[in-house]
Amino acid sequence: MTMPLLEVEGLVKHFVRRRPLRSTVVVHAVNDISFTVDEGESFGLVGESGSGKTTAARCILRLTTPTAGEIRFDGEPIRSMSRQQLRRLRRTVQPVFQDPYASLNPRLPVGESVAEPLVVHRIGTAASRQARVEELLDQVGLDRSHLRRRPDELSGGQRQRIALARALALGPRLVVLDEPVPALDASVGAQIVNLLMRLQRDLGLALLFITHDLRLVRHMTTRVAVMRAGRIVETAATQAVFAAPRHPYTRTLLAAADLASRRGQVDPGEHRPDDGDTPLREVAVGHWARV
Structure with a gap:
């Protein structure tokens, strides 16, 4: 490698x-x-x-x-x-x-x-x-x-x-x-x-x-x-993050820039959590998020 x-x-x-x-x-x-x-x-x-x-x-x-x-x-x-x-x-x-x-x-x-x-x-x-x-x-x-x-x-x-x-x-x-x-x-x-x-x-x-x-x-x-x-809340291939963002903060950023896909649109009632105790976990191959 x-x-x-x-x-x-x-x-x-x-x-x-x-x-x-x-x-x-x-x-x-x-x-x-x-x-x-x-x-x-x-x-x-x-x-x-x-x-x-x-x-x-x-x-x-x-x-x-x-x-x-x-x-x-x-x-x-x-x-x-x-x-x-x-x-x-x-x-x-x-x-x-x-x-x-x-x-x-x-x-x-x-x-x-x-x-x-x-x-x-x-x-x-x-x-x-x-x-x-x-x-x-x-x-x-x-x-x-x-x-x-x-x-x-x-x-x-x-x-x-x-x-x-x-x-x-x-x-x-x-x-x-x-x-x-x-x-x-x-x-x-x-x-x-x-x-x-x-x-x-x-x-x-x-x-x-x-x-x-x-x-x-x-x-x-x-x-x-x-x-x-101060923390990384989501990381993946760029295409994956834009197509299917997993963290609420990522979805908020994309929506604010009018770049959210239909799958990544923000739920108005979605809670933005404090990520202090939430570890990064692999939510898809090569895609990690604090969820």
Whole structure:
């Protein structure tokens, strides 16, 4: 059996909030979630704001330290990695964040921003880095005239393409995309989705989508996990979740997005349970839900 590229097992992340003259509050942002992403697969982690999906992504990227659980990339646990090992990991796992303007240095020409990972990792000569940057711009559908522009001279869609080019600079195997299209209008968002599909096909990338956008998940992913209040409440092949959702929360999300099938429509009297003590169980082959 082929080893998954990314394995998340029992991931927990708690935040402690200390309030003056009040009791300490522990926020259970991510509470015992597990999933895998295979080489070249497109996987969706979906839920409303506050469900814990972005915190899970930050743990995977080692931008925050998990409270408990294990994360393995290509079989290697990342929680115990040294600084040097993490540096190597960052060449193979790259993020693309929701706001491309915030993630780009406003004072740098975009050509320098795209080249920055190559400089940081001391890859190539100045000439070879320049050639790589031009190749990357071509891959994301931008011409060389953009090299000397600054982020504030670009549209939202162009900035997101630059963010993608920079993420691809080191030749990653996994790209983690945190809400990659919601700030864009529908037509530009569709162009970015089509670009992602082409890049995944051409480069063999694994993509992990962190999103509340169910239409994006339906279009782009082969498997999906639905998060609610820090837990995964349902996970299966994307087609199965959309055709026959089993958890009430999943059905509510699909109905709100007008994507529920007749079989998956919400019963107005249906109770949305507290899933704390309800384990995931296999309700169909490869389809797990807290029901």
